[in-house]
Amino acid sequence: MHELTITESILSQVIAEGRKQNAARIRKIKLLLGEGMSIVPECVRFYFDMIKPGTLAATAKLEIETLPLRLRCPKCRAEIKEFVPACRCAAGVEIVSGQELTIEYIEIVASEKTTRFEKAKGAG
Ligand SMILES: [Zn+2]
Secondary structure, three states, X not given: OHHHHHHHHHHHHHHHHHHHOOEEEEEEEEEXXXXXXXXXXXXXXXXXXXXXXXXXXXXXXXXXXXXXXXXXXOOOOOEEEOOEOOOOOOOOOEEEEOOOEEEEEEEEEEOOOOOOOOOOOOOO
């Protein structure tokens, strides 16, 4: 249920942005997801397809890029892998990346405008 709540929040942000941009529909959503967030991308995609019908994002494609969890020592900046310290500072752990949950961009289809051009009288 964790992923459903997150997916709903992503969808509502995307729809709000689409409305702001006067979108006729949303074509694509690019999401950045850090591994440290413990969110299963397949679940997000599943829930997204479940809740998108009838919204501006009904035909939107969801692309998820996962970013690895990277940790380092806050003192000497040595990277810590798999929670095994890489240095002797004993200064704890700092997160470099892996906690992202960001909408990188959305692609929209702008409102279709109808413009009528009338042929000038007597011309051609
Ligand atoms: Zn260190």
